[in-house]
Amino acid sequence: MSDEAVSTPDADADTDTDVTDPETDGGERPQTHTIRLELVDKPGELLSALRPIAENGGNLLSIFHERGNLTPRGHIPVEVDVECPPDRFETIVQALRDEGVNVIQAGAERYGEELTLLLVGDIVDTDLSDTLRRIESSTDATLADLSLSAPDGRGSASSARLRLATRTGRTDQVFDHVRAIADEKELNVIEPLVEVAE
């Protein structure tokens, strides 16, 4: 979904290198969060999307307004970097959603977790593009990689391996949505046993 390279501020990257240190959550120190939104192309939309951030104590660092691009639903993608204490971030995201803003992705890291799953069945003729689009638009997940194997062509069951990037703690939700979409298209989902990135 995103093709531009935006480096993610990663304030706690060094905690990973020293395994003897107990893991900490960053305390009350403000962290940088990236939020991806979708806006309808109408005057005033951007301003009303930014207001809940300021009103809830978020410090706007940057706004990347991709006017030339359209999301699969024909909306304009916007990426906002916000600085705030970690405990306030959920409030900001909720406030955005309450305003009717479509938050596609939100997190201290762009991709908190990656998960791999298989889709099996009549994948091609049930409109693979539509399947992928709906997985992305109904969840926080972004398709990071796709492999397709249809050795017998469209005639018999084919398989797809999807790697999805998602926010930490959202994997159950992603699986629920993927399952619902697969059920509707009579596809089978083979989920990973441990539902976190290895």
Add this chain to the structure above:
Amino acid sequence: MSLRLAVVGVGAVGRSVVELAPDYGHVVTAVADSRSSAVDPDGIDADATFERKEREGVVGSGDPADALAAEYDVLVEATPTTLGDAEPGFSHVRAALERDRHVVLANKGPVAERYADLRALEAESDGTVQFEAAVGGAIPILSTIADFGPNQITAARGVLNGTANFILSRMAAEGLGYEHVLAEAQDLGVAEADPAFDVDGTDAALKFVILANVLSDGAAVYSLDDAKVEGIRSIPASALDLAAEDGRTVRLIGEATADGVRVGPRLVPQHDALTVTGTRNIVQFETVHAGQLHLSGRGAGGPETATAILSDVSRLE
């Protein structure tokens, strides 16, 4: 101490129990199949009994009910697993408990489908009910839970159906389709002529239902209806190829967790502890204080399952 056993059901498991009982110092005083029985208070003649079974299709000239009425200390229930009311296995268990005899089950039906009824009958009786053989053949899974303490184990996961595991691991290794590998498994005697029970996940689900019942320790009772079950029939070879490209494979994995019982094909790392090959079984416990615990071994087969039954019998002494 030598105990007297009545063995009901003479498939591979029941037969092995009769054959191995003397090794464990026990005497088989009665044997029954679905049509007949042989009873001898001094111990039946195993060879003669099974020769007659081969020749005439019966184990003796008695009625099956005669075995249940015979002199014994322990009833070994090894009839085929049935769903729903779990009959006739459940009635066999009832008959023994009402006579204050012990019962050792290899039959999963009564434990998975009527666990509360089973425990209620046991509470009324001086006899006890054991069923190590119903879960994971020779692997001492239930006795490990009993030793460790059910409340010290938060979840059980793993592979408890050798047929499905054989099919998936052969498909992955050879790049062959499901139907082809199933036919091979049937030729080898790994899969039955009607493989539905194994490949649809029912057998594994029954075992994880039993595990859930044991782990919940009376807090909740599960049956097959409570389990989310998916089989392996619809998995194409291409799915295993794609998994392998990514260092993974697919196994029919069962789970008994706080969320309930779930059995289905899952993506697992190729070198994960749970990724056993062939007909091997494995179960992983998530413990409160000691991380993960793995038990692996042969999960089916006559002599293998008979060892679990005879271990249960020995625990009664």
